[in-house]
Amino acid sequence: METFVCAGCGRIYLENSQRCGHCGGDLEERPASGRGIVYSFSSVHMGARGMPTPYLLALVELEEGGRILARLADNDEGEPSIGDKVVFSGLSDTGPVFRLF
Amino acid sequence: MRGVSIIGVGITPFGVRAESLVALGAIACKDALEDAGLAPGRIEAFFLGNFAGHAFTGQNHVAPMVAHAAGLGAVPCTRLEGACASGGLALRQGVLAVASGQVDFALIAGVEKMTSAETDETASILAAAGDVAVEASVGSTFPALFGLIARRHMHEHGTTREEIAHVAVKNHAHGRLNPNAHMQKDVTLPQVLDARPVAEPLGLFDCSLISDGAAAVVLCPSETASAHHEKPVEVLASAQASDSPALSDKRDITSFYATQKAGEEAFSRAGLSREDVDLAEIHDCFTMAEIIALEDLGFFAKGEGGRGALEGMTKLGGAMPVNTSGGLKSKGHPVGATGVAQIHELTLQLRGEAGARQVPGAGVGLAHNLGGSGATCAVHILGATA
Incomplete structure (x- = not known):
C-alpha cells in the first residue's frame, strides 16, 4: 500500500x-504496510443517495499513524470490534476498502 | 461595546409545512416584530441563517427575499451559512452589529424547508456539511458520522446504549409540551432501543427530525430595551469557534473542540459559572450529540454526560433542564432555523412564558448550536431582566 x-x-x-x-x-x-486497526465503525442502514445498504464504514487507524474513513469489506465473522486488525484491500468507486484479518 | 437585548421573538410551528421557504421566514419575522411592537421600517439590519435553500428548494439569495416579504425595505440583508449552526451565526452577527453601535434595531431569522426532498436526497444534501472529499464520497452520512462517534464514546468512556436512548425519551417528553414541536408525543425506552437501525449503534429515534420551519429574534441596545418590551432578555455572551470538519483529522472524536472553545469563551465573557445556568438548549442533532455537548461545555466530566438524562438531572424538574423545547429530536430540526429557535425557547423561559414546560424562576439560559460534525459552534448565554 x-x-x-x-x-x-x-x-x-x-x-x-x-x-x-x-x-x-x-x-x-x-x-505503508496497509495494516491498521478499527478505531470506530458503523453499519449504515439508511445510506446516501444511490448507495445500496447496509454497508460497513470504519475509521481506520494506520500502523504508521493517521486515520482514514473507509469501507470495511463484508466478512463471515459478523460485526467487527474496535481494535480489530484490518488490512487495505484496494480502492473502489467509494474510496478505500479494508478487510479484517 | 454596549449591551444587547432581545425584545421580540417569533416562530412558525415546525413540521411538514405547506408554505414556501421564503414565506416561512417572513411569517417568523412578522411574528417577532409584532412581539417587539416594532414597525418593519424600524429594522436597520437583517441577518438570516439558511443552510441549503438551493439544494432543498431551488432557491438561493434567500435573505433579501425574506426581508422583502416581511416588509423590511432596503435594509442590508446578509445570509449566514454554517451548516446546522447557521442560525447561531446569524444571531451572533446581529448581536455584534447592535453591540458595536452600527445599528439600533436588528432582525435575525433562521429558516429551512426540507420536507420536499426524498430521505436519501436529504441525507446527501446534509452530508455536504461534512468534508465531502473524504467522508460523503466514501458513503458517509451524518447519522453514520455520529454512529462512529457514539461507538467510540461507548468504547472509551463506558457510555451505555441505554444512557444514549434516554436522551430521546427525555426530549420527546419535553416536546410533547411544546405546541410548536414537530412530534408532540412520548417515546418509550424500548421504542428507542428497538427502532429501525439507521447507522449503528444509532436508530431512528436517535436522529433529529427532518422539518420545515423558521424562527426570528429582534435585538436592540439593552439601555433602551425596556421601552420596547416589558421583559427584555439580555444577551450576556455570544461566542463562536471552529474546528476541522473531517473526523479523520480530529485527534479525539468523542469531544468537539469548537464547543469547548466557544463554551469557555461564553462563560468567560458572561462572568458566569456552570452552576449559574438554569436551563440549556443543546444541539441534539443526534442523542449522542447532547451527551457530548454537556461534557464539552463543562456541565459533566468527560464520560459522565450520559447520566444527565438517565438520572433525570436534565429533565424538566431536574437540576438543569436541557432542551425544554423538545430539542432538535422532538421539536424538529429545520437546519437554518435551529439556532434561532433555541433563542426563541430560552426567551420564553426567561420571560416566564413557557407554559406547561416552564422552568420555575429561570434566570440564565445557554444555547449551544453545532454545525456539521463539530466544525462550527456558536454558544450564547441569555439572562432574564432582574
Missing part, C-alpha cells in the same frame, strides 16, 4: 494528486 501524506496538514491520500486537496500542501510519498 502506498500513501501520500501532506507535509502541511498530515492528511493521508491513497492516490498522488501532487497537492493536498485540503490545504494545498505538498504530498510526500510514504510506504
Whole structure:
C-alpha cells in the first residue's frame, strides 16, 4: 500500500494528486504496510443517495499513524470490534476498502 | 461595546409545512416584530441563517427575499451559512452589529424547508456539511458520522446504549409540551432501543427530525430595551469557534473542540459559572450529540454526560433542564432555523412564558448550536431582566 501524506496538514491520500486537496500542501510519498486497526465503525442502514445498504464504514487507524474513513469489506465473522486488525484491500468507486484479518 | 437585548421573538410551528421557504421566514419575522411592537421600517439590519435553500428548494439569495416579504425595505440583508449552526451565526452577527453601535434595531431569522426532498436526497444534501472529499464520497452520512462517534464514546468512556436512548425519551417528553414541536408525543425506552437501525449503534429515534420551519429574534441596545418590551432578555455572551470538519483529522472524536472553545469563551465573557445556568438548549442533532455537548461545555466530566438524562438531572424538574423545547429530536430540526429557535425557547423561559414546560424562576439560559460534525459552534448565554 502506498500513501501520500501532506507535509502541511498530515492528511493521508491513497492516490498522488501532487497537492493536498485540503490545504494545498505538498504530498510526500510514504510506504505503508496497509495494516491498521478499527478505531470506530458503523453499519449504515439508511445510506446516501444511490448507495445500496447496509454497508460497513470504519475509521481506520494506520500502523504508521493517521486515520482514514473507509469501507470495511463484508466478512463471515459478523460485526467487527474496535481494535480489530484490518488490512487495505484496494480502492473502489467509494474510496478505500479494508478487510479484517 | 454596549449591551444587547432581545425584545421580540417569533416562530412558525415546525413540521411538514405547506408554505414556501421564503414565506416561512417572513411569517417568523412578522411574528417577532409584532412581539417587539416594532414597525418593519424600524429594522436597520437583517441577518438570516439558511443552510441549503438551493439544494432543498431551488432557491438561493434567500435573505433579501425574506426581508422583502416581511416588509423590511432596503435594509442590508446578509445570509449566514454554517451548516446546522447557521442560525447561531446569524444571531451572533446581529448581536455584534447592535453591540458595536452600527445599528439600533436588528432582525435575525433562521429558516429551512426540507420536507420536499426524498430521505436519501436529504441525507446527501446534509452530508455536504461534512468534508465531502473524504467522508460523503466514501458513503458517509451524518447519522453514520455520529454512529462512529457514539461507538467510540461507548468504547472509551463506558457510555451505555441505554444512557444514549434516554436522551430521546427525555426530549420527546419535553416536546410533547411544546405546541410548536414537530412530534408532540412520548417515546418509550424500548421504542428507542428497538427502532429501525439507521447507522449503528444509532436508530431512528436517535436522529433529529427532518422539518420545515423558521424562527426570528429582534435585538436592540439593552439601555433602551425596556421601552420596547416589558421583559427584555439580555444577551450576556455570544461566542463562536471552529474546528476541522473531517473526523479523520480530529485527534479525539468523542469531544468537539469548537464547543469547548466557544463554551469557555461564553462563560468567560458572561462572568458566569456552570452552576449559574438554569436551563440549556443543546444541539441534539443526534442523542449522542447532547451527551457530548454537556461534557464539552463543562456541565459533566468527560464520560459522565450520559447520566444527565438517565438520572433525570436534565429533565424538566431536574437540576438543569436541557432542551425544554423538545430539542432538535422532538421539536424538529429545520437546519437554518435551529439556532434561532433555541433563542426563541430560552426567551420564553426567561420571560416566564413557557407554559406547561416552564422552568420555575429561570434566570440564565445557554444555547449551544453545532454545525456539521463539530466544525462550527456558536454558544450564547441569555439572562432574564432582574
